[in-house]
Amino acid sequence: MKIEATINNKKIQMEVANDEFLVDALRRYGYSSVKRGCDTGCCGLCTVWINERPTLSCSTLAPTVQGKQITTIEGLQEEAKEFASFLVKEGAEQCGFCSPGFVMTVLAMKRELEKPTEEEIQHYLVGNLCRCTGYAGQLRAIKKYLEV
Amino acid sequence: MKFVNQPIEKIDGMDVATGKPVYTDDLVMTNALIVKILRSPHAFAEIKSIDVSRAEDLPGVECVLTYKDVPNVRFTMAGQSYPEPSPYDRLILDKILRYVGDEVAIVAAVDEKTANKALKLIKVEYEVMEPVLDFEEAIGHSTVIHPEDNLHINFDIGFNQHKNIASSTIIEAGNIEEAFDECTHIVEETYYIQAQSHAMMETYRAFSYLDLNERLSVVSSTQIPFHVRRILARALQIPASKIRVIKPRIGGGFGGKQTASVEVFPAIVTLKTGKPAKIIYDRKESFSCTTSRHAMRIKVKLGADRDGRIRGIDMEGLADTGAYGEHAPTVFSVTGYKTLPLYNQAKAVRYRAHAVYTNKMTAGAFRGYGVTQGTFALECAINQLAGKLNMDPAKLREINMIREGESSPVLGKKDDGTPIKMESCALDRCVKKGKALIEWDRKFPSYEVSDTKVRGLGMAITMQGSGIAKIDTASTIIKLNDDGFFTLLLGSTDMGTGSDTILAQMAAEVLEIPMDKIIVHAVDTDISPFDTGSYASSTTYVTGNAVIKAAENIKEQIIEYGARFLNQSMEAVEFDGGYVKEIDGSNRISLDEIAQRVVSGEGKSQLIGHGSFGGDTSPAPFIAGFAEVEIDKETGKIDLIDYVAVIDCGTVINPNLATIQAEGGLVQGIGMAMFEDVVYSSKGKLQTNTLMQYKIPCRKDIGKLTVEFESSFEPSGPFGAKSIGEVVVNTPPAAIAHAVYNAVGVNARNLPITPEKVLMGMLENKKS
Numbered sequence: 001m002k003i004e005a006t007i008n009n010k011k012i013q014m015e016v017a018n019d020e021f022l023v024d025a026l027r028r029y030g031y032s033s034v035k036r037g038c039d040t041g042c043c044g045l046c047t048v049w050i051n052e053r054p055t056l057s058c059s060t061l062a063p064t065v066q067g068k069q070i071t072t073i074e075g076l077q078e079e080a081k082e083f084a085s086f087l088v089k090e091g092a093e094q095c096g097f098c099s100p101g102f103v104m105t106v107l108a109m110k111r112e113l114e115k116p117t118e119e120e121i122q123h124y125l126v127g128n129l130c131r132c133t134g135y136a137g138q139l140r141a142i143k144k145y146l147e148v
Numbered sequence: 149m150k151f152v153n154q155p156i157e158k159i160d161g162m163d164v165a166t167g168k169p170v171y172t173d174d175l176v177m178t179n180a181l182i183v184k185i186l187r188s189p190h191a192f193a194e195i196k197s198i199d200v201s202r203a204e205d206l207p208g209v210e211c212v213l214t215y216k217d218v219p220n221v222r223f224t225m226a227g228q229s230y231p232e233p234s235p236y237d238r239l240i241l242d243k244i245l246r247y248v249g250d251e252v253a254i255v256a257a258v259d260e261k262t263a264n265k266a267l268k269l270i271k272v273e274y275e276v277m278e279p280v281l282d283f284e285e286a287i288g289h290s291t292v293i294h295p296e297d298n299l300h301i302n303f304d305i306g307f308n309q310h311k312n313i314a315s316s317t318i319i320e321a322g323n324i325e326e327a328f329d330e331c332t333h334i335v336e337e338t339y340y341i342q343a344q345s346h347a348m349m350e351t352y353r354a355f356s357y358l359d360l361n362e363r364l365s366v367v368s369s370t371q372i373p374f375h376v377r378r379i380l381a382r383a384l385q386i387p388a389s390k391i392r393v394i395k396p397r398i399g400g401g402f403g404g405k406q407t408a409s410v411e412v413f414p415a416i417v418t419l420k421t422g423k424p425a426k427i428i429y430d431r432k433e434s435f436s437c438t439t440s441r442h443a444m445r446i447k448v449k450l451g452a453d454r455d456g457r458i459r460g461i462d463m464e465g466l467a468d469t470g471a472y473g474e475h476a477p478t479v480f481s482v483t484g485y486k487t488l489p490l491y492n493q494a495k496a497v498r499y500r501a502h503a504v505y506t507n508k509m510t511a512g513a514f515r516g517y518g519v520t521q522g523t524f525a526l527e528c529a530i531n532q533l534a535g536k537l538n539m540d541p542a543k544l545r546e547i548n549m550i551r552e553g554e555s556s557p558v559l560g561k562k563d564d565g566t567p568i569k570m571e572s573c574a575l576d577r578c579v580k581k582g583k584a585l586i587e588w589d590r591k592f593p594s595y596e597v598s599d600t601k602v603r604g605l606g607m608a609i610t611m612q613g614s615g616i617a618k619i620d621t622a623s624t625i626i627k628l629n630d631d632g633f634f635t636l637l638l639g640s641t642d643m644g645t646g647s648d649t650i651l652a653q654m655a656a657e658v659l660e661i662p663m664d665k666i667i668v669h670a671v672d673t674d675i676s677p678f679d680t681g682s683y684a685s686s687t688t689y690v691t692g693n694a695v696i697k698a699a700e701n702i703k704e705q706i707i708e709y710g711a712r713f714l715n716q717s718m719e720a721v722e723f724d725g726g727y728v729k730e731i732d733g734s735n736r737i738s739l740d741e742i743a744q745r746v747v748s749g750e751g752k753s754q755l756i757g758h759g760s761f762g763g764d765t766s767p768a769p770f771i772a773g774f775a776e777v778e779i780d781k782e783t784g785k786i787d788l789i790d791y792v793a794v795i796d797c798g799t800v801i802n803p804n805l806a807t808i809q810a811e812g813g814l815v816q817g818i819g820m821a822m823f824e825d826v827v828y829s830s831k832g833k834l835q836t837n838t839l840m841q842y843k844i845p846c847r848k849d850i851g852k853l854t855v856e857f858e859s860s861f862e863p864s865g866p867f868g869a870k871s872i873g874e875v876v877v878n879t880p881p882a883a884i885a886h887a888v889y890n891a892v893g894v895n896a897r898n899l900p901i902t903p904e905k906v907l908m909g910m911l912e913n914k915k916s
Binding site: 017027032033035037038039040042043045072073074077080081084085087088089090091092093094095096097098099100103122123125126127128129130131132133134135136137138139 | 155157158160161162163164165166167168169171173174261346347348349350351397398399400402430431432643644645646802804805807808811812813814815816838839840844845846847848850853
């Protein structure tokens, strides 16, 4: 079926299957930052924004985004680079495969929470798994980025 | 130093952190066929008949392959130097299926839906046979898992296929019985270590295509490009010269991608169809159809005299290699080789072990490579011995552990017959610093925090190696380009660790040039110099030494050409990174100008520096790890409050990247200690096969992590460095088990240490 959505501020027409997940449709249309890490909705790698809210694109059926606004890290490069520079200063990006989903969640958190505590940060990001870094370096980077 | 020992940012850091398309599946051509595998539902079965005609007839299906369509030559998927110790015991597709998930048929279709539909149309009749699911019953079981007669072994590995023994080993020094006779205190215990899953975020994947010369090109998320080329050549029975392997960025490996688990499937499809083909394992396949850590049972007998001097260590290992023998002979040997030297005051040590086949998923390489298992068993026993001696476990280690300049018979001898020594070792300082950081003397062994909560402290020490002595090799090439910048060509694989960056730091240090003047290229087997690959903690030490040689080699050439263009002798000039200048300071020529003139009609040349290295020894990095846990006495719930690791990895090439490596490794070890349970059904199906069932640590599970370095200087290492990648995973299971014991008196000898086990242990203690 045909749907129309706004992806990274551009109106896009997409041909999607009824049972296709958004992550697969986005990758098919070239938004390859969006990664699939599990099949059970628990790793956070595929996080994109739908109408500004961080959402798992692996658990969102593509037809349901008709008329909605989708943001991937490709559409948020300036902000992403700003946070990424803190991450890279800590050396906390490691393999980077979880970065797009993780960074999108961090950027959403910045908009949603003002001066979050360490506990609030950890809670907000609990659904973003990482097997490389042990999370501590990510937390150091976030605190410096948010100046908390 | 300007670049070495500096917190330089990762050269690919911004790209991977901002979502650039740099991983395998981001690069695949859109017309690639989708490859899917039909898998065995049975733990042990033989295919009686297989009918693929309906699948083949499905529109969009390009190719369906069964055991009848593949070369009848056995091979190993283990990424090891030739001749591999691992037995050649598998076919691409076999008539006999040896675990739930074993490959029955390969399907390639134009899209995923069609491929999945085709899988359902394949009709297979199985003869189901009795599986071996308990590795403790494997030896001499009436079921023989590998009855085939075309299995191949490259050299003696203590293999006995009729008894399900994939490999056997003995390490022995001194008379163990006599040593125990001198002991007043003996500990004898049995430990079980689970088949931990790597659970790297990027699942296993590869794609392949024929290039314009009809050569097979394989793009793979792999740690071992050169081994993949050789493995594919044997498995597919085509010359290695017809294969090119390219490694893009990798989304984590941890040793999993030291086994070529998936490459052969798209490759054979491309060969059969002439078309591009890709395979992406889903998370379930990654969990249940690749490799894991070797589950092991380790019995330890350990004895000391009344002063706490350890006299004898006797370990007996049993490793579950699963259906195939990838890394079987090496993982369980390393268990002995890299734990026993820690306590070199022992008069006798012995390690005897078997690796056995079972009808479960194959085990393979995993960060720590057997040392992790051995460290858990031995360090738990050491802690228990300290308890028996009524001695501080830190003191027991201080009395017995190896120190700089000392040797151990297990380390072997050099070519000249003299014993190999620990040329660099700051383990004593690591223990001392770790104790201070966790406030050991104040808090050990435990203290109450409330009526229901108690905190306990525990510790463990460990070592690893740096590359495989006399086997691992690396070659590197540095090319001076015509605009005065360099290309550093590597055959090693940065899987997120930052090895490309630290190797460039070393080159920059030697050449005194800025980092941005170095472009790192890795890996394309058509172009890159040979490297055994990134495993066995080899990249910093083995490839690093090769980089230094290559950089020195090209520096000499730059000086030579600079001197020639200045009409001077080489002795009269020096290179400072920007210019070759006369030592008296009168004349100079820039690197840019040298580079231009070298490739011009005047120079008619190309400056290429190269260097190769293989270690005669495998210098050990060390860690002292300390855990503080809080236990809820009513529920058994364990909270990790603090984990302190003090590390001797020699010179720290990049403090930021080394810290993250350490933190990540510790958390992987913590996961193994506390969360990562592996459960099989009674029929042999892995049940913990998603991230829902198999819990890896999330960011709320980890307390405080404290990582500090206590550096020694390794004389044979690059700038004094040793490895760090693997050693970091080893200490948490034993240190946490010790902390739990000190908190509530429960001795956990079976990983993971779950609240349920702790509570049951407390109830058991109450009863007795």
